[in-house]
Amino acid sequence: MNNNDPLLDLLLEFFDLPADTRPEDIRQQLVPSWDSLAMVQLITELEGKFLVTFDIDEIQRLRSYDEIRDALSRRASLKAPLVS
Amino acid sequence: MRHFPDVQKNAVVQALESASLSKIRRALRLLDELDREQRGPQLDVELLSTYNLEPVLPVLQLAMSCLPSVACPRLAPLESIESHIAQAAQRPAAAVFDARMIIWRIEEVLPEALYPFSHGFPERLAASVDQLLERIERVVALHRRNSPGTPLFLSTVPLPVHLANPVSAAQHCAGPYASVSRVNQKVYEVAKRGGGVHVLDLASWAAFEGETHADAMVDFLARQPLSAKGQVGFALFIARCLRSLIIPRHKVLAIDLDNTLWGGVVGEDGVNGLNFGHEFPGNVHLRIQRELLELKHRGVLLVLLSKNNEADARQAFESLPGMILKWEDFAVRKVNWNHKHENLRHAARVLGLGTDSIAFLDDSDYEREQMHQVMPEVLILNDSSDPLQTLRALWETDAFDSLIVTAEDRGRHRDYTLREAREVEGHKDDLEVFLKSLEMEATIDEVGPANIERVVTMLGKTNQFNLTTHRHSRGHVETMLASPGSIALALRLRDKFGDQGIIAVLLAVRGDNAATLVIDSFLVSCRALGRGVEDALWAAMLRRAERQSIQRLEAEYIPTAKNSIVAGLYNRLGLQRISHNSGSTCYLLEPVTFVESPPWIALKNENQ
Numbered sequence: 001m002n003n004n005d006p007l008l009d010l011l012l013e014f015f016d017l018p019a020d021t022r023p024e025d026i027r028q029q030l031v032p033s034w035d036s037l038a039m040v041q042l043i044t045e046l047e048g049k050f051l052v053t054f055d056i057d058e059i060q061r062l063r064s065y066d067e068i069r070d071a072l073s074r075r076a077s078l079k080a081p082l083v084s
Numbered sequence: 085m086r087h088f089p090d091v092q093k094n095a096v097v098q099a100l101e102s103a104s105l106s107k108i109r110r111a112l113r114l115l116d117e118l119d120r121e122q123r124g125p126q127l128d129v130e131l132l133s134t135y136n137l138e139p140v141l142p143v144l145q146l147a148m149s150c151l152p153s154v155a156c157p158r159l160a161p162l163e164s165i166e167s168h169i170a171q172a173a174q175r176p177a178a179a180v181f182d183a184r185m186i187i188w189r190i191e192e193v194l195p196e197a198l199y200p201f202s203h204g205f206p207e208r209l210a211a212s213v214d215q216l217l218e219r220i221e222r223v224v225a226l227h228r229r230n231s232p233g234t235p236l237f238l239s240t241v242p243l244p245v246h247l248a249n250p251v252s253a254a255q256h257c258a259g260p261y262a263s264v265s266r267v268n269q270k271v272y273e274v275a276k277r278g279g280g281v282h283v284l285d286l287a288s289w290a291a292f293e294g295e296t297h298a299d300a301m302v303d304f305l306a307r308q309p310l311s312a313k314g315q316v317g318f319a320l321f322i323a324r325c326l327r328s329l330i331i332p333r334h335k336v337l338a339i340d341l342d343n344t345l346w347g348g349v350v351g352e353d354g355v356n357g358l359n360f361g362h363e364f365p366g367n368v369h370l371r372i373q374r375e376l377l378e379l380k381h382r383g384v385l386l387v388l389l390s391k392n393n394e395a396d397a398r399q400a401f402e403s404l405p406g407m408i409l410k411w412e413d414f415a416v417r418k419v420n421w422n423h424k425h426e427n428l429r430h431a432a433r434v435l436g437l438g439t440d441s442i443a444f445l446d447d448s449d450y451e452r453e454q455m456h457q458v459m460p461e462v463l464i465l466n467d468s469s470d471p472l473q474t475l476r477a478l479w480e481t482d483a484f485d486s487l488i489v490t491a492e493d494r495g496r497h498r499d500y501t502l503r504e505a506r507e508v509e510g511h512k513d514d515l516e517v518f519l520k521s522l523e524m525e526a527t528i529d530e531v532g533p534a535n536i537e538r539v540v541t542m543l544g545k546t547n548q549f550n551l552t553t554h555r556h557s558r559g560h561v562e563t564m565l566a567s568p569g570s571i572a573l574a575l576r577l578r579d580k581f582g583d584q585g586i587i588a589v590l591l592a593v594r595g596d597n598a599a600t601l602v603i604d605s606f607l608v609s610c611r612a613l614g615r616g617v618e619d620a621l622w623a624a625m626l627r628r629a630e631r632q633s634i635q636r637l638e639a640e641y642i643p644t645a646k647n648s649i650v651a652g653l654y655n656r657l658g659l660q661r662i663s664h665n666s667g668s669t670c671y672l673l674e675p676v677t678f679v680e681s682p683p684w685i686a687l688k689n690e691n692q
Contacts, residue, residue: 013106040139040306041105044299048103048312059305 007069010049014042026065050076085150086463092118096150100143100320103312108142115149124152125330128181132160132168134192136307140315147319151327162307163192165223172230183329184227185237185284185322189309190244190264193219197260198244206258213263217270224274224281233559235280237325240268242290245298245309278537280558282325282487289321324482332545334463334483335437337379338428340446341390341397341419344474345373345409350400351392361406368471373408375478383493384484385415385500387431389446394419415500424451425458435500436610438547438646443483445474490538492585492609499584499612519615519684523580526617527688528624531565531572531591538586539574542607547646549608549618551639551653556605561591564604569594571601571628575621577612577685587612588621592629595638601629601676603639613649616682622657623681624690630678637673 011026012019015033028034034042039062046068047053052075054062061067085096092114099107115123127148131137137144137159148155158181160168165186196203196212203209220238227236243264247253253260268287275283290297297314310318342349346369347359359366380386386409390397397419401411411417416434418427424446432439440461446452447469455462466477486493531539540558547553556564564570575588587609595602608618629637639654643666651669655661658679659671681687 010106036306037138040302040308043305044103044139044302044312044315045105054301056301059301 006049007072008065010045011065011068014038014045023065023069028063046072052076085152087122088115088118088150088152089122096146099146100316103143103316105142108146111146112142112149115146120154122152123149123154125154126156126182127151127153127326127330128156128158128183129326130158130160130181130184131187132165132184133187134163134165135187135189135303135309136162137187139302139306139308140310140319143315144319144322147316147323148326151323151331153330166226169223169226169230181234183235183237183326184231185239186223187239187284187286188241189286190241190260190267191309193241194263194267197263198247200253200258200260206256209263210258213258213266216267220267220270220274227281228279233280233557233562235282235329237282237284238271238274239284240271240287242287245290245295246300246303278488284322284325286318286321289317293317324485325487327482328485328487332441332547333486334384334443335441336385336387336415336432336435336443337376337465337484338387338389338424338431338442338444338462339376340448340451341388341392343447343469343471344445345369345376346400346404347471351396355400355403358400358404360404365471368475370406370408372471372475372478375475377408377413379478379484380413380497381494382484382486382489383496385435385437385497386413387428387435387442388414388417388419389424389427389431389444390419391421391424392419412501413497415497423454423458425455428455428459428462436548436613443481445477447471447474488541490541490585491583492538492587495582495585498581516684519682521580522615522684524615524617524685525578525688526620526685527576527578528573528621528690529576531561531574531589535574535576535586536561536565539572539589542586542589542609543605546607546609547644548610548649549613550644550647551606551650552604552642553644553647554605556591564591564593567593569598569601569632571625571632573621573624573628575617575624577615577617584612588617590621590625592625595636597636599633599635601632601634601637603637606639616685618653619657619679620681620685620687623679624687626676626678627690629676634676635674637676639671639673641669641671642667643669 008023011017012021015026015031017026017031043054043059043062050072052072054071058071062071085093088096092111095107095111095114099111129148141157141159144157145155148157190197194212194216196209200206200209203212224236224238241264243261247260256262264287271283275281293314296311297317298309299311299314303309339345347365348357350358360369361367362370376386398411401407416431418431420427428442428444429439432442439459443463443465444452444455445465446455449469452464456464463483465481465483466474529535536558540556540561543554543556543561565572571590571592573590574586576586577584589605589607590603591605592601592603594600639659641651641654643651654671658677659673661669662672663670
């Protein structure tokens with residue numbers, strides 16, 4: 001696990017991906033199990049883990065590690081830092 | 085869950101506290117590693133819902149697994165309640181499950197209630213509610229027709245969380261809130277008729293849980309209305325409702341006296357120095373007593389376990405003002421200086437119950453710890469000396485949950501008090517003289533619609549005097565009743581203390597040869613042991629077998645951890661042992677010979 005990147009850890013565990021998966025490869029098009037059901041569960045997971053609430057515009061764009069990280073960074077800038 | 089190893093227990097706690105899907109999956113994987121005995125019985129549940137429960141399935145499976153059970157929640161296609169139930173008969177493999185749940189909410193089944201003024205409030209809205217009430221009746225009838233014998237849990241509908249102008253919604257008897265009340269009242273009424281229909285009271289659950297159980301975003305996104313926290317609460321609530329189907333409730337609560345039923349120590353502080361009454365902190369103890377009295381009236385036997393001089397304890401019961409519990413409310417009282425575990429073992433023997441059916445409350449860390457070490461099978465309800473924590477333990481425990489409180493439950497205390505009296509009296513007098521003095525009358529009826537519910541309950545719950553422990557469903561029993569030549573009898577007992585209800589059951593079906601009768605189930609409620617009712621019921625069965633020209637009778641004893649009490653029964657009744665292995669012992673009676681019924685039990689409707 002990468003203790004410096006809790007988002008990466010969460011996505012690797014959530015989608016059951018190999019530990020050496022590169023963040024840029026964590027995208028909906030490349031992860032077969034990332035379907036609409038997983039999307040709903042992922043949002044709940046992210047909101048619970050990072051204590052944030054996404055708005056509709058953000059949720060429509062949460063389709064990759066990068067996009068999720070950006071959305072969390074925008075939220076986290078108002079609260080605690082994302083990277084521990 | 086308390087019997088899970090620490091690894092699994094910790095994983096489950098973390099998963100439920102965090103509501104994290106990853107942790108839930110991990111906990112499920114770890115539970116998969118347990119052996120079958122640790123995992124509990126299979127529990128297949130079919131879920132029919134008007135909203136999307138698919139995202140909730142993992143946490144639901146986890147909550148059900150913790151009962152414990154090998155949980156298999158199965159989701160029917162969305163919004164297919166009637167068509168899915170109607171097709172159940174054509175899908176025999178899919179139709180076999182332990183319970184069906186119908187979960188609906190106002191947003192789908194009565195959307196007009198959210199916008200009453202757009203839907204002809206009040207007349208047209210009232211008409212829409214009428215239609216929904218008819219739909220509820222139709223769905224229940226359809227279930228009964230297509231899945232007879234399968235328990236049905238019908239959900240109430242929560243008040244909508246996302247509703248504009250709640251003040252207005254409450255102002256009219258045909259408004260949104262009143263409409264929801266009418267729907268839920270119908271659900272309660274349908275369940276009150278019995279027949280295996282139970283209430284899944286999601287309305288009450290949602291009210292307890294508060295607004296945070298809902299998440300509008302995921303509702304719009306996936307038609308799944310629950311927040312992460314709400315999903316966990318929802319799953320735990322559903323699992324708790326299902327629990328009674330597979331886990332017998334605890335039958336006995338053993339309670340400490342000082343600093344539990346009242347504040348202070350009667351032997352040291354005297355009756356006048358005790359805290360009890362309507363002022364703090366005595367009001368906490370008063371509420372504890374109210375909870376215990378309610379449990380007693382629901383059929384939980386109370387045992388008093390106290391290290392005290394009995395005279396001191398009795399004096400407090402007699403003279404402490406406002407006492408809710410009376411000395412006689414305890415089925416067994418053990419007030420002495422012996423170890424509590426010794427007293428509890430003796431109380432269990434007197435009551436004829438296993439020690440694993442006992443829960444224990446005590447303010448003393450020492451007593452709880454000793455009980456845990458010496459009798460780990462006893463459920464310890466509280467974990468603190470604080471009376472408020474004791475009260476919370478009584479509010480929160482699921483140990484005494486049951487879906488139905490029967491007349492037998494309500495009369496249980498009296499029956500067991502009699503048992504204790506007999507224990508004392510039995511040493512004094514000849515047993516038969518004592519049994520005659522009970523003035524027992526048995527009514528032996530064929531099993532049918534009037535008594536099948538109690539018979540199925542007994543099949544599901546009776547552990548000790550139960551020769552085969554077949555846990556038949558209502559549907560299975562009905563099939564047996566319909567088979568030609570079957571003999572199914574239920575014995576109702578009345579004695580000088582009153583009606584004891586149905587306390588013995590015998591089910592028998594024809595064997596391969598038409599002149600052969602096979603005993604399928606033979607059981608007696610543990611509170612009626614030692615009275616000879618089994619002999620009366622056996623004699624009644626033999627009389628019927630004789631009339632049907634039965635030549636040969638086959639019976640079986642299947643040993644379990646709890647039924648050793650009947651290991652020698654068939655031998656005593658004159659049957660011949662014909663085979664034996666670790667799983668069962670088979671017996672034969674050929675030719676079938678009539679035996680006398682015990683003379684101390686009068687038979688009301690039998691031709692002797």
